[in-house]
Amino acid sequence: MSKEMKLIAEWTYKPSDVVRGYTNQTLFVNVGSRKFAAKPVSEEMKLKFTGGRGFDLKLLWDAVNENTRWNDPENEIVISGGPLCGTTQYPGAGKFYAAFISPLTDQTYDSNSGGHFAPLLKLAGFDALELQGKAEKDVIVFIDGDAGKIQILESPFDDVNAYTITEALHEAFSDGSNDDKRFVSVISAGKAAEKSLWGCLNSSFWDIRRKVARLKQAGRGGGGTILRDKKIAAVVVRSHKLSGDINKAVDVQVLQDRGNKLHREIHDLDAQQCRMRTVGTPHLNEIMNEYHLLPTHNYKFGQHPDIDKIHSNVYEGLFTQGIPDGCWYGCSLACAKAVDNYTIQTGPCKGKVVTVDGPEYETVASLGSNVGVFNPQWTIEANFYADHYGVDTISLGTGFAFVCECYERGYITKEHTGGLDLNFGRADDLMELIHRMAVGKDEFALAVGQGIRKMKRIFADRYGAPYEEMEKFGMEGQGIEVSEYVPKESIAQWGGYFLTLKGPQHDEAWLIFMDRVNKQLPTFEDKAEALHYFPNFRTWFSLVGLCKLPWNDIEPADNATAHRPQDAAKVPEHVQNYVDIFNAVTGRNISKEELVLMSERVYNFQRVFNLRMGKGTRKDHNIPLRALGPVYPDEWLAREEYYDNELKSVGVEPAGLSVEEKIARLQEARLTQWEQLKDAVYKRRGWDRNGIPTVRKLKELGMDFPEVVSVVEKHARPEDQWKD
Amino acid sequence: MITVNGEGLDWHEGMTVRDIIRARKFTFPMLAVWIDDSPVSRGAFDTTVVPDGATVQIIHMISGG
Numbered sequence: 001m002s003k004e005m006k007l008i009a010e011w012t013y014k015p016s017d018v019v020r021g022y023t024n025q026t027l028f029v030n031v032g033s034r035k036f037a038a039k040p041v042s043e044e045m046k047l048k049f050t051g052g053r054g055f056d057l058k059l060l061w062d063a064v065n066e067n068t069r070w071n072d073p074e075n076e077i078v079i080s081g082g083p084l085c086g087t088t089q090y091p092g093a094g095k096f097y098a099a100f101i102s103p104l105t106d107q108t109y110d111s112n113s114g115g116h117f118a119p120l121l122k123l124a125g126f127d128a129l130e131l132q133g134k135a136e137k138d139v140i141v142f143i144d145g146d147a148g149k150i151q152i153l154e155s156p157f158d159d160v161n162a163y164t165i166t167e168a169l170h171e172a173f174s175d176g177s178n179d180d181k182r183f184v185s186v187i188s189a190g191k192a193a194e195k196s197l198w199g200c201l202n203s204s205f206w207d208i209r210r211k212v213a214r215l216k217q218a219g220r221g222g223g224g225t226i227l228r229d230k231k232i233a234a235v236v237v238r239s240h241k242l243s244g245d246i247n248k249a250v251d252v253q254v255l256q257d258r259g260n261k262l263h264r265e266i267h268d269l270d271a272q273q274c275r276m277r278t279v280g281t282p283h284l285n286e287i288m289n290e291y292h293l294l295p296t297h298n299y300k301f302g303q304h305p306d307i308d309k310i311h312s313n314v315y316e317g318l319f320t321q322g323i324p325d326g327c328w329y330g331c332s333l334a335c336a337k338a339v340d341n342y343t344i345q346t347g348p349c350k351g352k353v354v355t356v357d358g359p360e361y362e363t364v365a366s367l368g369s370n371v372g373v374f375n376p377q378w379t380i381e382a383n384f385y386a387d388h389y390g391v392d393t394i395s396l397g398t399g400f401a402f403v404c405e406c407y408e409r410g411y412i413t414k415e416h417t418g419g420l421d422l423n424f425g426r427a428d429d430l431m432e433l434i435h436r437m438a439v440g441k442d443e444f445a446l447a448v449g450q451g452i453r454k455m456k457r458i459f460a461d462r463y464g465a466p467y468e469e470m471e472k473f474g475m476e477g478q479g480i481e482v483s484e485y486v487p488k489e490s491i492a493q494w495g496g497y498f499l500t501l502k503g504p505q506h507d508e509a510w511l512i513f514m515d516r517v518n519k520q521l522p523t524f525e526d527k528a529e530a531l532h533y534f535p536n537f538r539t540w541f542s543l544v545g546l547c548k549l550p551w552n553d554i555e556p557a558d559n560a561t562a563h564r565p566q567d568a569a570k571v572p573e574h575v576q577n578y579v580d581i582f583n584a585v586t587g588r589n590i591s592k593e594e595l596v597l598m599s600e601r602v603y604n605f606q607r608v609f610n611l612r613m614g615k616g617t618r619k620d621h622n623i624p625l626r627a628l629g630p631v632y633p634d635e636w637l638a639r640e641e642y643y644d645n646e647l648k649s650v651g652v653e654p655a656g657l658s659v660e661e662k663i664a665r666l667q668e669a670r671l672t673q674w675e676q677l678k679d680a681v682y683k684r685r686g687w688d689r690n691g692i693p694t695v696r697k698l699k700e701l702g703m704d705f706p707e708v709v710s711v712v713e714k715h716a717r718p719e720d721q722w723k724d
Numbered sequence: 725m726i727t728v729n730g731e732g733l734d735w736h737e738g739m740t741v742r743d744i745i746r747a748r749k750f751t752f753p754m755l756a757v758w759i760d761d762s763p764v765s766r767g768a769f770d771t772t773v774v775p776d777g778a779t780v781q782i783i784h785m786i787s788g789g
Binding site: 272273274287290291510511513514518519520522552555559560561562565568569571 | 753756757763765784786
């Protein structure tokens with residue numbers, strides 16, 4: 001730090017104790033007007049919105065209006081854990097969920113992260129944090145849960161990049177000892193978040209074994225861009241009230257029993273199942289490759305001959321073993337893997353020896369196979385800089401893959417790229433582009449950081465690139481980049497990605513195996529049922545503050561034999577665990593059916609919220625042609641027999657057709673299927689043909705608040721209502 | 725001939741669950757296998773013989789993401 005942290009404004013409060021998972025108040029901070037408030041949480045708010053993302057969206061709804069855009073001062077970043085967040089008896093209970101109006105999609109976005117921020121925020125006395133306004137110069141928001149005060153401080157940092165600022169703030173807000181730093185958590189972004197719309201929120205926890213700050217990310221949607229637009233360099237929370245019963249649960253014994261059982265499963269079975277404790281999500285690398293699902297060269301292909309270079313065993317060797325890598329206390333799944341003692345090769349940190357969080361599977365694919373780079377060292381370095389500069393690794397990688405294809409097709413040249421050769425696999429030049437983005441070095445680097453949707457327009461207008469061609473392979477939906485699975489062979493996954501609330505992010509439904517491999521979803525109604533159940537079931541994690549991974553990345557030994565296949569995919573014993581631990585913390589008495597209902601309330605509220613923001617209708621559920629199938633001959637020819645059979649399956653005889661004709665015929669058939677899928681899904685979800693929740697549905701869910709109903713009534717059209 | 729996840733597969737004498745998994749290149753570790761409505765535990769994939777005409781379901785548990 002080069003300067004002192006001067007106090008700009010301060011507010012004192014009485015920290016509220018946690019009772020049955022809630023503190024029953026939320027914190028409002030406006031960094032522009034320097035106003036502070038504690039807002040009460042009503043019983044109705046808990047019943048209707050549960051917590052976490054539900055609270056975020058409720059508070060955000062009240063803060064913005066239909067004209068609010070991402071960089072308006074009233075836009076907020078709202079952060080909340082949820083009633084189960086902070087639980088230490090059951091794995092995966094340290095998540096926070098952030099919601100905001102996204103700079104990429106101009107509608108609501110929610111993004112989650114591990115780390116210690118949300119549990120410490122709860123211990124500081126708040127169920128949620130609203131950050132509003134814009135400061136005049138860089139500030140730090142400090143939530144001191146020990147002293148009961150909130151401060152806005154002048155930021156002393158010239159370098160706001162994440163690792164720099166996070167390490168310094170753990171030091172500054174602790175007594176400096178290794179042990180004391182764990183009572184602090186920091187949210188930050190970085191320089192690239194100022195220059196691009198892909199800004200991520202980094203959330204820290206202090207790793208007392210490694211003696212370093214670790215960074216987890218709420219990566220998606222541009223939350224970090226908003227943080228920097230508000231001139232918030234960091235948000236710091238501190239509390240020393242850590243205990244074994246943070247949530248003051250009604251029945252701690254149930255938490256311990258369910259937790260102990262899952263700990264045993266993880267201990268006994270993880271090595272034979274997903275190997276989360278040794279390699280984390282990169283256990284998927286070669287599996288996705290084998291099933292043609294690993295995005296390679298901008299999702300053209302799903303396999304690559306160099307897969308062995310990025311095999312999970314390679315990453316297992318790079319990750320430090322033997323250290324419990326949970327990102328919150330009590331998570332024995334421990335998948336927060338890290339590469340220690342990595343020497344940075346490029347950029348401003350060149351020569352520095354660091355600990356790099358990850359890479360996780362998504363980053364191995366995005367900043368790896370998808371841009372044609374099969375070099376783990378490069379991926380680790382790109383991962384480090386993405387976090388440090390504050391950009392989402394998924395959008396960054398998918399965006400770069402789009403750029404590479406534009407370059408390869410000659411739509412952009414070195415003349416445009418500032419001399420960079422951006423063919424697939426050009427590792428050095430791609431790394432240089434990351435560095436250029438961080439400082440906004442030239443107009444090309446700035447254009448890339450706007451995301452694929454805007455890049456298509458910029459490349460067309462500025463460089464004469466053919467817009468319609470780029471529409472085919474620009475892998476975005478609703479304005480945000482696709483995450484790292486090839487979706488084109490699963491109709492259900494088209495929905496899992498593109499019939500979502502916020503765009504193609506894999507946290508709603510991952511149905512490729514169920515649909516394509518298991519053949520469990522043969523009809524559109526079957527697919528629609530899955531696209532109702534799984535998004536809603538998964539939404540529940542975001543309401544209560546849990547991580548999804550301990551749900552189905554580990555399963556009981558008898559899961560596969562004790563239940564019919566259709567049920568086994570839901571991991572019924574773990575679902576029951578969630579019902580039990582929710583009831584044990586809150587004292588409520590929900591069933592597994594009510595669990596889904598809780599989600600459905602918030603899911604539909606968010607859909608109407610998007611409608612209020614001018615989105616949220618059928619036309620906004622766009623899909624690029626490459627997500628439906630091959631768009632160029634090399635994609636078809638890579639799996640010619642397979643695609644010829646696909647053509648036959650839609651009633652077209654491939655014999656005598658050119659490859660281009662085959663592509664056109666398959667695309668035509670799949671576009672029809674896409675519209676059929678939309679109809680089936682909308683109907684199952686209780687939405688009209690235009691994708692708008694019906695008033696009847698809102699009433700059924702008890703979400704028929706007058707202001708919500710009025711949004712629906714304003715947009716619903718008689719011709720879009722189902723006849724039956 | 726047997727049916728695997730709704731699609732035909734040539735059968736041979738002594739064919740085991742593991743043989744089918746290899747033939748279909750199913751490398752995912754979390755598989756649930758059912759033969760004619762009876763479950764097969766993962767530990768018995770190598771030794772369970774599949775009868776001719778069987779209906780086999782090899783279910784990949786979701787994972788992913």
